[in-house]
Amino acid sequence: MNDQIRGMIFDIYRASLQDGPGVRTTVFLKGCPLRCAWCHNPESWTLQPTPVLKPSGHDSRTVYGQEVSVREVMDIVLRDRIYYELSRGGITLSGGEPTFQFEFCQALLAAAKAEKLHTCLDTCGFLETAQLLELHPLVDLYHYDYKMTGTEEHRQWTGVSSELILQNLDVLVQQGAEIILRCPLIPGVNDQTAHFDKLGELAGRYPRLKFELLPYHAVGQYKYEQIGLPRPEPTPPVPTALTRQQWNEQLRRVGVKQVEERI
Numbered sequence: 001m002n003d004q005i006r007g008m009i010f011d012i013y014r015a016s017l018q019d020g021p022g023v024r025t026t027v028f029l030k031g032c033p034l035r036c037a038w039c040h041n042p043e044s045w046t047l048q049p050t051p052v053l054k055p056s057g058h059d060s061r062t063v064y065g066q067e068v069s070v071r072e073v074m075d076i077v078l079r080d081r082i083y084y085e086l087s088r089g090g091i092t093l094s095g096g097e098p099t100f101q102f103e104f105c106q107a108l109l110a111a112a113k114a115e116k117l118h119t120c121l122d123t124c125g126f127l128e129t130a131q132l133l134e135l136h137p138l139v140d141l142y143h144y145d146y147k148m149t150g151t152e153e154h155r156q157w158t159g160v161s162s163e164l165i166l167q168n169l170d171v172l173v174q175q176g177a178e179i180i181l182r183c184p185l186i187p188g189v190n191d192q193t194a195h196f197d198k199l200g201e202l203a204g205r206y207p208r209l210k211f212e213l214l215p216y217h218a219v220g221q222y223k224y225e226q227i228g229l230p231r232p233e234p235t236p237p238v239p240t241a242l243t244r245q246q247w248n249e250q251l252r253r254v255g256v257k258q259v260e261e262r263i
């Protein structure tokens with residue numbers, strides 16, 4: 001392991017059942033090029049440690065962010081090797097956007113592959129295509145975000161255009177990558193007919209693509225005040241079970257057949 005490469009993380013979550021197949025350890029890296037209006041991890045935006053100005057009952061920590069080496073992370077990850085082997089689990093890199101710290105992300109993935117662990121990269125897809133291809137041999141599964149239909153709409157709600165994201169998705173599909181397209185659905189923002197139609201178009205273009213819905217939740221709203229940021233306005237309503245059912249039915253109508261839902 002290359003201990004010369006260090007990175008900034010804000011959490012390591014062991015025994016996760018939500019971030020890929022089997023039992024997993026999810027490593028959350030700081031830094032992100034997007035500023036999604038519904039983000040529930042605003043503490044991940046910058047590479048620097050983010051001080052907690054107003055500790056709450058949700059979290060008593062004093063800072064989000066710790067500089068670590070690859071070995072320090074892997075020492076924690078490997079504690080649960082037996083669970084990965086029994087469940088076909090492994091390690092997931094998330095964030096923030098893990099590729100924002102490209103060298104550290106690459107070194108972590110390489111260390112995991114050297115230990116024969118299954119690797120999952122949770123990415124927004126907004127990085128240079130050459131970098132994505134450099135990481136590709138180290139990634140077994142992509143959790144790939146698709147947030148918004150329409151270039152300008154994507155820029156309005158996330159801060160960046162969707163062109164590179166869609167280009168990189170196409171590149172990964174052409175490489176034969178295993179991809180789960182993760183689709184945040186935000187009431188009043190992207191639960192529009194045009195967005196569902198685009199998802200249907202992607203399902204038709206890429207038949208092997210799997211889809212996962214991420215209905216909006218307000219779990220991370222307290223963090224904004226905690227770190228001294230204004231809460232996003234307007235705050236979307238949390239979708240009801242009926243709304244989620246209607247979303248699933250609409251997706252099936254446009255041809256999206258393999259849909260899972262994460263709550």
